[in-house]
Amino acid sequence: MTDLQIAEIPYPSGAVRFRYSRYLSADGSAWVRHGLFCAYHKDGSLASEGNYEHGQEHGQWRDYHTNGQLAAEGSYANGAETGIWRYWSADGSPEPSGAAKQFIQAEAASRLGLIQELDAMRRLSALAAAIIAIALPFYVYCALSPGPDFRDGAMMWLLLMLFSLFVSLVLSGTAGHLGQASYMALPAPRPLLRKLELGVTMLPVPLLVLVVVGWVVVRAVT
Structure with a gap:
């Protein structure tokens, strides 16, 4: 040197x-x-x-x-x-320093991941609701029209709505587990996570009512 x-x-x-x-x-x-x-x-x-x-x-x-x-x-x-x-x-x-700082950083990353995942589920559940909203008029029209072709059409639209409802219910169940875990373990974003969780979980309820009513109509006219 x-x-x-x-x-x-x-x-x-x-x-x-x-x-x-x-x-x-x-x-x-x-x-x-x-x-x-x-x-x-x-x-x-x-x-x-x-x-x-x-x-x-x-x-x-x-x-x-x-x-x-x-x-x-x-x-x-x-x-x-x-x-x-x-x-x-x-x-x-x-x-915070040392292990405490690393824990807080990891917790923040986990919190962000939960929020993003719940938000993605909310958007997918909203898409399922939109599909049902579009399919419902065609379903009602086919259900109330005479003839086997219309009845087959009604069943097709009904199956589409039931599938969309199934997707929405699966999302709501997953969101419920994620939301409960995040609500209990991550204190900072509780209001936002609770809002997202309820938004996904409650969305299938009116859809379920619509599908049940539609099923009753189909059974009555066929």
């Missing part, structure tokens, strides 16, 4: 963004960070400070908010985070 040099990388405004020490690799092909490394906010306040060992983060590192409050503190070993990292908000209050 040759003598260290101090390097600076500026913002477009000219203010220093990074300042660190470095040396030229043995073959002269690249600069290697080694020693103290500092990063700065645009206002010139310290954003991060730590140490490099032959191109990799090593040792204690600290990050700072623009108001000077410590934002994060932890250690690196050969470029990888090690030990327990601690975090603070801009007002100095501690934030």
